[in-house]
Amino acid sequence: MASVASPSSIAVEAFAKRFGGEKPRVFRAPGRVNLIGEHTDYNLGFVLPIAIDKASYVAVAPNREGVLRVWSENLGEQREWPIAAVGGLKPSKDWSDYVVGVAQQLLAAGFTLQPSDLAIYSTVPVGSGLSSSAALEVSVALALLGGRVLPPLELARLCQRAEREFVGMPCGIMDQYISIFGREGAAVKIDCRTLENQIVRLPAGAAVVAVNTMVKHELGASAYRDRVRECAEAARAMGVESLRDATLDRLEGARGQITEVVYRRARHVITEDDRVNAFLAASARGDCGEMGRLFVASHRSLQHDYEVSCEELDFLVDTA
Incomplete structure (x- = not known):
């Protein structure tokens, strides 16, 4: 051969x-x-x-x-x-x-x-x-x-x-x-x-599998810049340097100053930061079930709040 x-x-x-x-x-x-x-x-x-x-x-x-x-x-x-x-x-x-x-x-x-x-x-x-x-x-x-x-x-x-x-x-x-x-x-x-x-280090026995949806994404031609702008708008409304400094309570307080779309963009980022830390804690105790649940929660937030998913990716998450 x-x-x-x-x-x-x-x-x-x-x-x-x-x-x-x-x-x-x-x-x-x-x-x-x-x-x-x-x-x-x-x-x-x-x-x-x-x-x-x-x-x-x-x-x-x-x-x-x-x-x-x-x-x-x-x-x-x-x-x-x-x-x-x-x-x-x-x-x-x-x-x-x-x-x-x-x-x-x-x-x-x-x-x-x-x-x-x-x-x-x-x-x-x-x-x-x-x-x-x-x-x-x-x-x-x-x-x-x-x-x-x-x-x-x-x-x-x-x-x-x-x-x-x-x-x-x-x-x-x-x-x-x-x-x-x-x-x-x-x-x-x-x-x-x-x-x-x-x-x-991920838990022993855990494996990362990347699945190709065969969907091409064109970052330069996408709504990427819009997401950056929307996040900056939310941060300004809350009076913080970046969404890293925001909380859900603070976001609720600023809800009347921003559009519903901007609100959802910020909600994704704030909760996603929390999910990263929760994922690390679950990994440290070897809780692969919780890690998987956090993956799904992250995807749902990207799907509904950040609106950056696609039909093929949703199908993979739904059937995994």
Whole structure:
């Protein structure tokens, strides 16, 4: 039986076919599943993601042509820019914006960019909610750094800025953070205000199974920005910095100042933060039944209060 090529070797082979030259170095960054704590990161709340075995791989080596060349093996597309021009590039509204955004943030952080060839291969399905963009950003940043040291938290913030400022997506920091701080066999609780983390081992015998609904989500074309705006509106009405500081009592007190839609958005975030902490407590005592009930409660809140579910996902939860 023929052996199956590893993702890393696929990236190296793609590099050799496209660019030739010296053998490249390969850098990897994983995607993620968020167990619980949905849409709380940009509200400075708590999240509990776990890194997965699907990842973005970047094979990289210097070139002598004075350019930054990037090949996407998944898409069969190449982009090329003079290295001196990278700092002044504008968004192209395609996958290359993630590469350019990271490169510009590295320049802003004081790093020089070496003329380089990059071949990218990812096993993270695009549009599946597994953070393919964050995996791409982190792997590209590591490749362009080429071994130069950037503290992990600064790297996460840099990649987040690339997505917020160049790609134009007002994302939280969870996806980039877990791609860097993730540990095999463990979830990571992230406090999105302090950016402190806690490694969380799930109960013995518990397994995380991610099911693909086959529904593509387009974050940039979705109502994501509307949710960010609605949460900020609720926080202002309650006089708090973010919904991390809100309570249900305080929300009830401000109900007359906001629309019913904004009220429901805030209710989801406030109760979701509580569910994250309840999930951790249930995990610590090995109560898988309660963990499952909290998963379902989280989904119902996302379905009815935050309105970010879909028919296929509802079906999976209903029949699980």
